[in-house]
Amino acid sequence: MKPASNSRNNRQWWVWWLGGAIGAMCLALAIGQSANSGGRHLSAKPASTKAMRFIPAADFTMGSDDPDSMENERPSRRVSVKSFWIDEHDVTNAEFQEFVHATGYVTTAERPVDWEELKKQAPPGTPRPPAEMLQPGALVFHSTDHEVPYDDLSAWWNWVPGANWRHPQGPRSSIDGKQDYPVVQVSWDDAAAYAAWAGKRLPTEAEWEYAARGGLEKKRFVWGDEFSPGGKLLANVYQGQFPIKDLAQDGYAGVSPVTAFPPNGYGLYDMAGNVWQWTADVYREVPGNQPCVMCAANGRMINATAPAGEVRRVMKGGSFLCSYQYCEGYRPSSRRGMSRDSGSEHLGFRCAISG
Numbered sequence: 001m002k003p004a005s006n007s008r009n010n011r012q013w014w015v016w017w018l019g020g021a022i023g024a025m026c027l028a029l030a031i032g033q034s035a036n037s038g039g040r041h042l043s044a045k046p047a048s049t050k051a052m053r054f055i056p057a058a059d060f061t062m063g064s065d066d067p068d069s070m071e072n073e074r075p076s077r078r079v080s081v082k083s084f085w086i087d088e089h090d091v092t093n094a095e096f097q098e099f100v101h102a103t104g105y106v107t108t109a110e111r112p113v114d115w116e117e118l119k120k121q122a123p124p125g126t127p128r129p130p131a132e133m134l135q136p137g138a139l140v141f142h143s144t145d146h147e148v149p150y151d152d153l154s155a156w157w158n159w160v161p162g163a164n165w166r167h168p169q170g171p172r173s174s175i176d177g178k179q180d181y182p183v184v185q186v187s188w189d190d191a192a193a194y195a196a197w198a199g200k201r202l203p204t205e206a207e208w209e210y211a212a213r214g215g216l217e218k219k220r221f222v223w224g225d226e227f228s229p230g231g232k233l234l235a236n237v238y239q240g241q242f243p244i245k246d247l248a249q250d251g252y253a254g255v256s257p258v259t260a261f262p263p264n265g266y267g268l269y270d271m272a273g274n275v276w277q278w279t280a281d282v283y284r285e286v287p288g289n290q291p292c293v294m295c296a297a298n299g300r301m302i303n304a305t306a307p308a309g310e311v312r313r314v315m316k317g318g319s320f321l322c323s324y325q326y327c328e329g330y331r332p333s334s335r336r337g338m339s340r341d342s343g344s345e346h347l348g349f350r351c352a353i354s355g
């Protein structure tokens with residue numbers, strides 16, 4: 001389903017702006033909601049370290065000095081982390097479902113959009129968007145049948161009413177049979193609410209990156225310096241001409257079950273590829289950031305969707321849409337900022353507990 005189409009440019013603009021701005025408004029709603037529910041959805045169950053790994057305190061080299069990295073990863077620096085526990089795998093649809101059943105929590109992407117509220121954050125003079133775009137929904141990836149410029153994200157993202165964690169690609173899609181797939185289309189607020197309910201928290205960016213490195217120091221990938229040792233593909237990423245066709249040489253053209261690929265040195269799955277993961281940290285961009293083409297496009301999307309003063313959070317790990325030719329978002333030092341209120345088809349999370 002496509003947004004009500006005016007001119008193409010209009011549509012493009014609304015897709016980007018709504019993707020982020022809906023969030024800020026939903027944040028306000030969420031705050032109201034938790035107040036109304038008397039904190040119901042935040043009542044924690046006892047924390048358990050089942051299916052978590054213990055990571056001892058350490059100093060490590062965070063970021064990268066590699067000229068083949070993005071500037072927001074540089075320079076590398078020594079960082080200390082205290083001991084902590086981290087989930088072996090991303091939070092699955094089954095786990096998120098348990099949370100929703102227990103609490104009645106409604107995710108950001110499921111809440112209707114109130115234009116009167118949204119308009120307060122819009123640039124002055126912003127026209128009312130097409131009615132269809134004020135329905136609850138989210139951004140969904142679609143392939144193309146031709147090459148597209150990498151600075152036009154609307155070429156491969158659609159605003160889809162009815163897309164949410166239960167219907168990641170829109171109303172006709174479902175998560176039936178995908179209980180062990182990572183939950184997606186969740187905002188940072190949704191992730192944080194789940195973590196609080198589970199008696200956990202989101203990992204910091206430093207914890208996440210240290211855990212991802214799996215005991216290796218200054219390696220380009222979470223398994224070493226070579227992308228596909230012995231020709232093996234060790235993560236769910238994009239192969240082929242983006243965004244025309246993912247050749248699925250790694251076995252998957254989209255999201256994969258959370259333990260489909262080998263774990264890293266700490267026994268953690270999908271610390272590279274499959275879906276990006278929210279972390280606790282506020283995102284700060286390095287001035288003069290000059291990333292690869294695809295990432296530059298994404299950077300623009302983020303800037304275009306972030307209302308002034310809005311807080312972005314760091315996401316890590318890359319996804320099934322990250323490609324060897326372009327962004328290599330699945331490198332452990334790779335990082336991106338995303339409006340805390342935005343969900344996406346390629347973004348999930350895992351939790352941590354201080355150790």
Ligand SMILES: [Cu+2]
Binds near residue numbers: 318328329
């Ligand atoms: Cu990428």
